[in-house]
Amino acid sequence: MKRSYLTVLIGLFFSLLSFSQSAIVRGVILNEAHQPIEGVNITTNTGEGTSTNSNGFYELKIPYGIEVTVVFSHVSHERVEQKFLLKNGQEIEYNPVMLMDVEQIATVVINTNTRQSVDGVTSISPQMIRTIKGAQPGVENILKTLPGVNISNELSTQYSVRGGNFDENLVYVNDIEVYRPFLIRSGNQEGLSFVNTDLVQNVDFSAGGFQARYGDKLSSVLDITYRNPVDFGIRADLSLLGGSLAAETVSKDGKFSGIAGVRYRDNSLLLNSLETEGNVEPVFADAQTFLTYRFSSKFHLNFLGTISSNKYNFQPENRQTNFGTIDDPVALLVFYDGQEKDQYQTYFGAFKANYFLNDQVTLKLLASAYQTTEQEYFDILAQYRLGEVNTSIGDENLGDVEFSEGIGSQLTHARNDLDAFIINVEHRGDYKIDDESTLEWSAKYTHEDIRDRLVEYEVIDSAGFSIRPPLVSGNNPQPYEAFSGPLTAYQNIRVTNRVQINRFQAFLQYSKQTEWNGHEVFYNAGVRSHSWVVSGDTFSTGDSQTIISPRGQFAIKPNWDKDMLFRVAAGLYYQPPFYRELRDSSGTIQPNVKAQKSFHVVLGNEYSFEIWERPFKLVTEAYYKGMTDVNPYTLENVRIRYSANNDAVAYAYGLDLRINGEFVPGTESWFSFGYLKTEENIDDRGYIARPTDQRLKFGALFQDYVPNMPDLKMYLNLVYNTGVPGGSPSYADPYDYQLRLRDYRRADLGISYQLINPEKTYNAQWKTAFRELSIGFEIYNMFNNQNSITNTWVRDVYSKAQYAIPNYLTPRVFNLRMSARF
Template sequence: MLVIAVLSPVHFTENETLRLSKLYFLVVLTFSATLLEAQTATITGVVFDENEMPLPNVNIESENQGTFSDINGFYILEIIADQETTITFSHLGNKKLVLKDLILNTNENYEFNPVLKNEAILIAEVVVTPVGSRHAEGITTISPDMVRNIPGTNAGVENILKLLPGISSNNELSTQYMVRGGNFDENLVYVNDIEIYRPFLIRSGQQEGLSFVNSDMVGNLQFSAGGFQAKYGDKLSSVLDITYKTPVSFGLKINATRLGTSTTLESVSKNKKLSSLTSIRSRDNSLLVNSQNTSGNYDPSFFDIQQYTTYIFSNKFRISYLGNIAINNYRNQPFTRQTNFGTLNDIKTLTVYYSGSEKNQYRTNLNALKAEYQVNDKTTLKLISSLYFNREQEYSDVISQYRLSELNAGLDNDLFGEPTPINGLATQYNRARNDLDAKIFNLEHKGIHSNDGKAISWGLKYEHTNIRDQIRESEFLDSLGYMVRPPNSGYNRNEPEIPFEAPLLPYEGIIARNTVSSHKVSGFAQYSQRTLWKQHSIYYNIGARVSHWVVKGNDLKNSAHTIFSPRAQFSIKPNWKKDMLFRLSGGVYQQPPLYRELRDNNGIVHPEVEAQKSYHIVFGNQYSFKMWQRPFTLIGEAYWKKMTHVNPYTLEDVRIRYTALNNAKAYAYGAELRLNGAFVPGTESWFSLGYLKTEENINERGYISRPTDQRLQVGILFQDYMPEVPDLKMYLNLVYNTGLPGGSPSYTDPYLYQNRLRDYKRADLGISYIFVGANKSNDKNAFLRIFKDLSGGFEIFNLFNNQNSITNTWVRDLVNEQQFAVPNFMTGRILNIKIEMRF
C-alpha cells in the first residue's frame, strides 16, 4: 500500500517531481533500520557453480526454515541459534551440498559461499551439460565480465551486443543498435524489471554520452533478438533484460581512462538485510570528437549517478529502489573542416569555415520502487512503480561558408594536391531552439506460479505519458549571392539571370508546439511447461498481450486504440548422442506509438497513428560439442517478419523522423550463425555472421530497401593471453557491416534515391595486465596488499584507421545543377589508457 500511496499522482509539475524524487530517497532511508531478533542467527552468502558464476534458484533448507537464492546467487537464511543445524543446498542440474553440525550464536551473522558441482540434467528452461548451458527460450546470455573487458569507444553492454549476428550499428559514438531490420525505437530495455526510456531529440551519436546500463553494476544479462515471450512489452524487434547485482560484502571499484572515470561502491549492513550499490560516472568525448574532420572547440561532458538499494524484511518479502540522475551537455564551437572525396582520377575537396556554436543538454531522472513477495516456494508476486522525467534542450546558431574544389591530380603538375575552385561557393545558416519535457509514470503488477515443471505468469501495467514539445528549426542557403528557396515552393526560379523578389523562406523550416498525453493499460498472461515425450525433452510457452491506450492533446481529437498480441515458443532436445536443441517461436508483435512516432516531418502530431504490427517466425538450432577438449557451441537461426501498418521514417545518424502515417507494409528475413567457445583455453571468443534483407512498400509504389537494410554483418570477438605471462590479456573485436541505404539529400523521394553509404569496417584492440586479481595476490608488496583487484593497460580504437561514414553533407552547385555527397567521417585511430582497481 505504501508504494501505491507514493506513486498514485499522474500529473506532475517540475517542483512536484523534485519533491517526489526526494520522497523516494526518504522511503529508502526509512527502510535502512535493522531488525534484531532474539534466539536466531543468520547465514548468508552467494552460491556459485563450477565456473564461479552465481547460481540462481538454489533451494537452501535447514530443519525449520527454507529459502532460495536470487538471480545473483545471493541468499539469506535465518536459523535457530545455539544448537546444531544441518543446511542443505540443492539445485537441479547440480550435486547436492550439505553443511552439517553448524552452531551459531544468537544474532551471529555467518557468511558461507558454497560451490555446487555440475551434473548433466534438464532443468526448467535450461539444459546444463558438460560444455555449458542453453536456454530453450531463445535467450542469449552474456557474461558481465566480458561486457566490462571488451574494448570500444562506448565500452559496455551495447558495445558487445553489436558483435552478435543480426545486431548492427554504423556509429561507434552511439549506444543505440538495430536488430534484424528494426530501428532504434523498436528495442525494449529492462533493468531489474523496470523499463528504460531514451531521450527523444538526440540526433547525433556524439551527443549521446553514457548508456543508462552501468556495466559495473550488471549481475546478469539476457538478450532476445526476436520471437520473445508475452511477458515482455510491446516492441517490434528485441529485448535486453538486465539485472543489477546485489552486494554481499563491502567493495569499492574505480575505473579511469582518457575518456572518463567511474566509481562504484558496494555496501551491506551488518545483518545482511540492507545492501546498496552506488555508481558515479563521468565522461568527456573530446578525444573522440577531435579525431573527426571538423576542428573546433568541443566540450561534450556527460555525468550520471545510479543507486540500487535492496532491503530484505524477511525470507518472503523484500523491497528495492533504483534511481538515476543523468546530465548530458554537448557544446560545440566548430572552426573549420576539410574533407577529400571522390575517385583517384577525380578528387574533390570540401573546405568549410564556421561561425557560431551549438549547445545541447539532456537531463534525465528515474526513480523506481519494486516490492517482491514470495508467497511460498511456488508463487512470487511483484509490485513495480517508476517515474521517468526528461528535459531536453537543443540551441544552435551556426553559419558555415563552404567552397567546393577539385584537387590537381597530375603528378607532373607543380600544383599537385592543390585545390582548384569550381562552381561550389555558398553560405549556410542553421538555427534551432528546441525544448522538450517528458514525464512517464508506470505502475505494474507481475506474478508467477510454478509447480512440477509448469508455470503461469501474469502481469497488469498502467502507463501515463505527458509530453510538452516546442520545435523551431530553420536552414537558409545562400549561393552566389541569392537565397535558395525550398523545392516545390510554388515559384518558378531562374536565378541569377532573372531577379527573384518573392519573400525569403528557409530551405528547411519547422515551427510547432505540442502538448500530448497518453494513458495506456496493458496486460499479459502466459503458460509454460517442460515435459518428456518419448524420452525427448520438451519445453513450450503460450501467451498473449492486450493493450489499450488513449492519446490526448491540445487542439487534438482524442484517439483510442486496442491491440491483441498472441505469442508462442516451442523447444525440443532430442534424445540423441549429439547435444542439440531445436527452437521454434513466433507470434504477433505490435508497437503502440510513443511521441516521436506521432510527430511528422513538419512537427504536427497525429493521434490517429496506429500501432505497427509484425508477424515473427524464428527457427533456431543450438549444437554443443567439444573440440580440442574444450567446449564450443554453434548457434544458428533463421527468421521471417511480415510487417503491416508500417510508419515510414528517415534515418540520419541516430535521428529518426517519421511520416506519422501507417501507409506502408514491409518484410524482413535473414539467417545468422555464431560459433562460441574456448578457442584459447580459459577464455571465451566467438565468430558471428548474419545476412538480412528488409524492404518496404509505401502507398503501393513497390518495394524498396528500408533505411536499416544491413545486408551482411560479421562480428569477431577474440580473447587471448600469453602462456608465459598469463596475466597479460588481449581483447580484440572486429566488425564489418555492408553499407546502409541513406545519406540522401533533403526532400528526396526515397524511390528516386536508393544509393548506399560505404561499408563499415572497424577493429578495436585492448591490452591489459593483471597486477592483483582473484587468482593472483601480492602479499610481499605492502602497497599492492590494499587491492582486491588491480589491472592496467591500453586500448587502440579503430586500429586500422578506417574512414567510416554515417551520413553525407550535400553541397549544391546550382550553376551546373549538381549536388555532391560529401561523407561525414567517423572517428579515427585513438589511443586510450585505462586503469581499474577494486578495494
C-alpha cells in the same frame, strides 16, 4: 602452447562429441568477517560432493530436472542447507555466509544464467562487459559483435536489430523498462549508456521471437539485472575518456544491501579526431544506485535510481572532406561561424516490492517515474566551396581546393525544448503450478506527459541565389530571370505540442517443461493486450486503440548422443506509437497513428559439443518478419523522423550464425555472421531498401593471454558491416536516392596486464590493499578505416546535381586505462 585455430574452426563444424547433461552450482563461501572459508564440505542427497579451495571457491555438478538438497558443513561454522531445481545446462552462483552463531543470516543467490537456450536468449558475461570496454564502453559494445545487431557508429550506444530502427528495442533493468532522451540527433551528443556495467549481474539479449511477458516492440529485448552485493567492495576505472567509481556494501544481518556508481565521460579525445575542427566540450556524467532491504524472508523492497547530465557545446571552425576517386578527386571545404549548445537532464526512480507468498507464488509491485528535460540550441553559418583537389606532388598548394564547382552557404537555427514525464505502475506475478509448469501475469498502467517546442529553420544560398524549398508552390526562374517573390527558408518548422498518452497493458503466459518419447520438450504460450489514447491541447483527442498480441515458443531437445536443441518461435508483435512516432516531419501531432504490426517467425538450432575437452556451441537462427501499417521514417545519424501516416508495408528476413567457446583455454570468444534483407513499399510505389537494410555482417570477439604470463591479456573486437542506404536531401523523394554508404570496418584492440590477481597471494604491503589491479592500453579503429555515418548534400552550380559528401567517423585513437578493485 601452440594453437592451430584452423583446426579449431574445422573441428567446431565437424566434430560430433557428447555434451555433459547436468547443471552447475558455483560460488564463494564467506564467514561473518567476509573472509573466504577453506575446506567447507559440500554434499548432496543424490551423492555428489566437493569442498572449497583456499579462496573459498567451489563448483558442484548436480542432476537437472529434480530437486537437489545441497548441504554446506564446516567444523567451526553453522551448517547451511539449500534446495536447487535447475534445468539442463543451467549455471547459478550461490554465495552463503556461514556464521559461528546458531542463527544463520539471509543468503544471497546470484543467477549468472537465468535464461535457458530454449528461450532463444543470449547471456553475456558481466565480467566480459567490464573487461572489454571499447570506444563506447558498455553492454552495447558487446552487442555489436552479435549477429543481427547493427551498430555502425562507435560514438553511439544506439543499435538496430534485424532491420528494425533504434526505437524498436526494449531495455529492462530489474524488470523495469528504461527510456532514452528524445532530441539527440547524433552519437556525438549521446554520452553514456543507461546501463552501468559496474553494477551488472546478468545480461540477457533476445534478437526476436521473444515471449509475451516482454513489452510491445518489434525488434529486440535487452534484459539487465543489477546485483545484490554479498560483501563490501569498491571498483574504480580510469582512462583518457573519463572514469567510473562503484561501491557496494551489505549489513551485518544481511537484511540491507546496496550498490552505487558514478561515471564521468569526456569524449574530447574522440571528437577532436574528427574532420570538423573547432572547440568541443562533450561532458557526460551520471549517478546510479540499487538498494535492497529484506524486511523478512517473504518481503523484499528494491529501489533503483539514476540521475544523468549530458552537455554538448560545440563551436565549429572549418572542415575539409576529400572524396571521389584518384583520377577525379573532389573536396568539400567549409568555414563555420556560430555555435551549438545542447543539454539533456534525466531523472529516473523506481520501487519494486517482492512478496513471496509461498514456495509457489511470487507477487511483485513496481512503480517508476522518468523525467527528461532537454534543450537543443544552435546557430551555425556554414560557407562552403566544392571543387577539385590539387594533387600535384611538390606544389605548395597541394591538397587545396581549386576550380570550384559549387559555392554557397547554409544557415541553420534551432531552439528546441522538450520536457517529458512518464510514470508506470505495474503488478506482476508468477505461480509455479508444479515442478514443470509456471503461470505468469501482469497488469500495467502508464501515463506519458510530453511538452515540446520545436523551432528550426534552414536557409541555403547557392552561387548567390537563395534556394526555395521544393514543396513551396510557384516557379523560380533564377538565375535566368529575376524573381520577385518573398524569400522563403528551405526548411521552417515552428510548433508547440502538449501531449498526454494513457496506456493499459497486460499479459498472461504459461510455460511448461516435459518429456515426450524420451525427448525433453519446452513450450510457452502467451498473449498481450495494449490499449491507449492520445490527447493534447492543440489537437482533438485521438481514438482509443487496442491491440492483441499472441506469441508462442516451442523447443525440443532430442535424446541423441549429440547435444542438439531445436526451437521455433512465432507471434504477432505490435509497436504502439510513442511520442516521436506521432510527430510528422512538420512537427504536427497525428493522434490516430496506428501501431505498427509484424508477424515474426524464428527457427533456431543449438549444437553443443566439446573440442580438446573444452565447450563450444554453434547457434543458428533463420527469421522472417512481415510488417503492415508501417510508419516510414528518415534516419540521419541517430535522429529518426517519422511520416506518421502508416502508409507502408515491409518485410525482413535473414540468417544469423554464431559460434562461441573456449578457443583459448579459460576464455570465451565468438565469431558471428549475419545476412539481412529488409525493404518497404510506401504508398504502393514499389519496394525500396529500408534505412537499416544491413545486408551482410561479420563480428568477432576474441580473447587471449600469453601462456607463460597469463596476467598479460588481450582482446580483439572486429566488426564488418556492408553499407546501409545513405539517405536523401531534405524534402527529397527517397525513391530517387538509393545510394549506400561505404562498408563499415572496424577493429579495436585492448592489451592489459593484471598487476594484482585475486587468485594470488602477495607479500608487498601496497598490494594487499587491492583485490585486483590492472593497467593497459587500447587502440580504437586499429587499421584507421574511414567509416561514414551520414551524407551532407551539396549542390553543384554547373550541373545542378547534388553531391553526397560522407561524414566520416573517428580515425585511429589511442587510449590508456587503469582498473582497480578494493
